[in-house]
Amino acid sequence: MDTKPSLQDWALAAIGVLFMLIGVVLLWHDLNTAVTTIAFAAALAAVGISTIARKRRYGRQKVADVQVVGGVRIRPSRLRLALFGGGVFGLGAVMLGFSSEAPFLILLCYWVIAGTGALMLVGLAVGYLPSQYIEFTPAGLVLGVRSWTVLLPWDQIERVSAGEMQRNPVLLLSLDAPETLDVTPPAKLEKFLKYIGQSRGWTGADIFLMTTHFGIDLPVLVSAISRYAADPAARAELAPPKALEG
Known part of the structure; x- marks a missing residue:
């Protein structure tokens, strides 16, 4: 993963800011066009600026040995997901509210945006989201995906790397003989293997x-997994603390 902001990252941020300024100028001439321009441009600027800030932060990090508390499920932040879902819903709602005369296909796109955000918020409210977690254990890295979990033994993790997908940081894992892994419940093995196939098609890795939204910088996560995969002696520290007797 390149930790240096690309020309496209800077261009996206600059275009977003430029069109926000244009939208501000339009406020005195065409309110509907101005508001929709500002809303859409703000979303572009936010993506560009956040990507630049993340890459610059990653580039400054000097990650040494990372120690993890074992037996703790690490999930995406509900707050981050709520803010993201609310932002997507808000963008769609604003575009709909100020674009009543837009062509049908454009309005349909706005409905899809607003609907996506609304579904995320509903999913959070009913506990359907977040749907993934990871957990460090002495035996391996546990990956949970809603209806199934799988144990990825440290010795079967062949490669750990950092990637990027649609300007989002992505953890990439390549495994040795994934068809032999312990999936719970066992009936979900076929679903897990299908997940592996999709992951290979999208990223070239077995797991992505x-x-x-996890609240953990990707270089830190890569360093932690790499350490336990390479150092069997370090895995003992992942054992949960023993309960006090008495």
């Missing part, structure tokens, strides 16, 4: 995990 988008880490944007």
